[in-house]
Amino acid sequence: MVSTWGGEHRVAHAHAEFGQEFAREFGPRTMISFTTDPEKAKELAKGGPIYRAMIDPCEANWGEHRRRGEGSLGPAHGEGRIVEGLTLRLGRREVVYYPAGVLVNSDEGVADFDELEDRLLAEHPRMRRLVVRFRPMSPLRVYYLHWSNGTDLAELDARLSRGAGWGEDLGGAVVGEAVDIQCRNCGASHRIVMLEATDALFDDALARTRAHAYHEHCAVCGVRWTASVLEFIPPHL
Template identity: 40%
Template sequence: MAVTLDLGGAPFVYFPAGEPLAIPGEVVNSDPLEDRSLIDHPRLRRILVRVHPSMPALPYVLHWSDGSDLHAVDDRVISGVVDAKDFHGALVAEVRSVVCRNCAAILRVAVAETAISILSGNLAPRIAEHEFRRNCPVCGERSIPHVVEYLDAA
């Protein structure tokens, strides 16, 4: 069951693991096949954010690199007892394609998104504490900045 949360900043719709990303007629830029590949990801949870009241909801993900038990977060969200502490280790990220600067591999990634105003009250420490993926999974060389997850890498 999707749940609307407001933990400071803009409200967002949180989708626990196993819950399809669907609010009929209200989601743009969403690929159902990609959503299926993210639906049970161990470090990601899918969210929808309406960045302006006149705009449709846009899909993003929350990414944890601190080992948080996301099934426990899901349970707290569903039971209505979640609070900002449950999201301490999370960063908002956008799923998109990027090209490695070294080997030109086209990769599907989640990249930290700092312009979205949810969970942004302590953004600087979140970024400093977050573990980023720094090397391309194809060639091993330094990759683009702020990648939190390579989604199509083995």
């Protein structure tokens, strides 16, 4: 499923499901990138194998190809379709919800957007990404819906994609934002998703906040802190 196409190098980032031949090496599902620039392909591969695929970026219909030797410009294969974020209305606000594997993509642009971080968190088992504008003149920003109650987010994605009801599934979610913090005890820096309590998307935000589970200790020194940490973001640079 192609999730973005564009940019200076015409790079396409795709969520792919492979057949038996590729699954043995890459697993049944993975994120892959395509480009029309051979030098950009080498940069994206980071020393790994490069494959050639024939793709129509408008229709995203991928033909079947046979795989060639590692390290050569050989074919990849698969089938997919363009997948976008899903527009939902939460209270008075319209938001764009991104299911697992669909990268954030907005024609308007998103403030402080980190593409590598978006790829890293696109498959998170307890979070889903939102793009929302909290005030009329403010820029679009990425926020995170976070669950700590075991909600099946894959099933939620499927229901939302079908246009089915979702109210109960969002019942345990709180809203978070990616920020940098430093532990006051050991000085370690952390990239985290922290509870966003200023701009509430839900009328019962206070009750949700109180019922939610948080990471209550520094991941380095173990000292308890007061920050409402929903998730630690692994380094990605």
